[in-house]
Amino acid sequence: MNALIVSALLAAAPAAAQDSAPAATQPATPAPAPAATPATAPAVAPEATSPITLDEVRSLGRRNTNALQALLDVETAEADVGVSRSALLPQLSxxxxxxxxxxxxxxxxxxxxxxxxxxxxxxxxxxxxxxxxxxxxxxxxxxxxxYDRARFKQLEQSGVLRDAEKSQAVEEADTSELEAIRRFFALFRTQASLQVLEATVKRSEEQLERARALFQAGRVGKNEEITALVNLGNDRITFTETLAQLVTDQTNLAIWLARPGTEPLLAVDPGVLTQEPAPAPGMDIALAQARERRPLLQALQLQVRSAELQRAIARADYIPxxxxxxxxxxxxxxxxxxxxxxxxxxxxxxxxxxxWNLFNGFATGAQTRRAEAAIRRAQLVLEQSAREIEANVRQAHRSLLAQLEAARLAADNREAAVQGLRLAEERFRAGAGSTLEVRDAQLSLTRAELSLLENRIDVEIARFTLMRAMGALSPGETK
CATH class of the missing domain: 2.20.200 (Outer membrane efflux proteins (OEP))
Structure with a gap:
């Protein structure tokens, strides 16, 4: 499968399109003026680009603006701990x-x-x-x-909220990293698609030359040459439209990484197209890791603890x-x-x-009941989020399995499309086929190559999505 992926996605043109018309079929008269033959498709990246690797994208993604804002929330929570501690230290004026x-x-x-x-x-x-x-x-x-129980519990609560903000910051960093990964692969997909489309344009140019040679030899009608010329024009239109998508993908990635939106980034091949995709982890392992390491669950558990401490603070009014x-x-x-x-x-x-506050109009009891309601609310949020995370893990796991199977089938389809194009070209050169048949085979091969490319990249996106659901994107930061 590795060889198929490399030949389908990274080569300028497949082996089936390398053959030109046999010498016996070459016209005796010179070919038309060069102005009548369209030029080769333009280069993919005519401007100077800034290469960027997947590892760089992942690192920069975790320092995205949203992630940095979450870190500022951590600093604020750390300052709140200092404020709560200050009340328990000596006050000298x-x-x-x-x-x-x-x-x-x-x-x-x-x-x-x-x-x-x-x-x-x-x-x-x-x-x-x-x-x-x-x-x-x-x-x-x-x-x-x-001794002031309320003050001591407020200090403990501030520490819990600080830890919750740290877990939330890791969750936000994971979210930002995953989005950066998606945008990187979107750019890489467009770059690889341009290679496929450029190979398609080249095949269409070669088909136009064959049709022109056979027409001049009197073996096919003029309509075959005209049809091949129209097909070449359509392929170039598709290639040009994809160039516009390349700029969009470059811009989307650059601004997400807090880089100038005018910087033309070039996604460096991460090697996924030349490697056999690794199998998906077991479902039980994925769920267990998500329950243990997902930062959002840790943050919500700390929110429950904070609500319990708020109840202790309210009850502290009963104590001198x-x-x-x-x-x-x-x-x-x-x-x-x-x-x-x-x-x-x-x-x-x-x-x-x-x-000692002996009686305050039943305010302490009311505040305690309100704190108990907040505890239950925090518990409900935690339970619901746990269910949603488990569902996300299951969906991501199933999606990865489906993408792995789809990538395997896409590789088989590409092989069949190569054989179909080879057969159509042989029939056309022998005068038994038509440009329409060759065109259909070319389109089938292009679709198969793009499908293989899409599915192979979707495998990697699905794998990173599962890792994010499991809390395994950057496991060292969740502790």
Whole structure:
């Protein structure tokens, strides 16, 4: 089968089309002017191209814009872990202030000793003049959470969400890589199709020369030459249209790899057309690997865990919180005393604070029930996604098996088409056949070659699709 694939897809023309008309049938008169004979089909890639291999495409595909955005989500989740951790670390703050207070005249009722009755007091109204004084403050405060279940669970939840984002990033990278692989093989398919179509054009040119020679020898009518000329024109039209598709495929691959859309990429032959395709893995092995390594399942399992931690956070309101606090401050109306005299104006405070929310209007119970609903929702998403992934694995596995069989049948068809064209050309040279019969055989061979090409490349796309469903595109990143 390898030899068939190489000869069908990479050669300029099959062996059946190499023979020219026998010498006995060559016309005695010179051939028409060169202007009457169409030129050979144009080259596949007239402009300078940038070769790119499948391995390069896979690597660049994992750094696609979508994949890079997913990595930014991981960085955000990592920062969220730091934010959650910060609440459990010591909180130290420094403050300093300087100001002045102005008080206007005021009247107040004060209690003073009764001058007429010792040991007793009387109230009287007094009026004080306006005054002003300076106020300086300098201090440090330190607080440390000793136990707060909600804060500890929030930190754990942040770590779980970070890990979920990492798995989601790998899932996105796999998706981007598979799309890059598909676009690479689409480009390679078009390049190989152009080779097949170019060989078809060459066969049509040779058939035109045969028809012209036989007509000039008086063995066939003029209509045979005209029919061959029309067939050649149609083949060139198909070749030219496929050149336009080549540009489309180059552009699609370039922009997906975050390269300039004007860069004419050239897909380097990955060797799949010269190798026997490997058999598909067993269905049981594929399913087991998908359950173990598919990044999406890992991300969804972590989402369930995050929802469970959210319930623990809600229930934490039932448990007391314990924190330690301490402060050191210096205050006074004189800046020199506050800032330069260490033996004066010193204040120290320290304590342990216990907070217990005994009743908050049943809010804790409501938040717990909402968290339990979120857990069930996350579980349902996980279960449904697991079923869908298993279905995807089964579909991809069956598709690979079908493509392997189709590629085998396409190789057999190509061999039959080669024999059919050889027989039609021999009949035409002997005067027993017509250009129509040769044309039908040529079209059959072209279709068989394109079918072989399509099916062989579809085998590789199906194989990578199965690998992606199994989580095996880049297994090292799923851990």
């Amino acid at each position: 420094f403050n300093a202030s300087a100001g002045k207070l102005w008080q206007g005249r005021r009247r107040a009722v004060v209690t003073v000793p009764n001058p007429t009755a010792p040991g007793t007091f009387v109230t009287q109204e007094v009026e004080t003049p306006s005054n002003d004084f300076e106020q300086y403050d300098l201090g440090l405060s330190l607080s440390q959470i000793l 919180r314990l924190a330690a606090q301490g402060s050191y401050s210096r205050q006074g109306p004189d800046a020199e005393d506050v800032f330069t005299e260490p033996r004066l104006q010193n204040n120290f405070t320290a304590g342990v604070n216990l907070t």
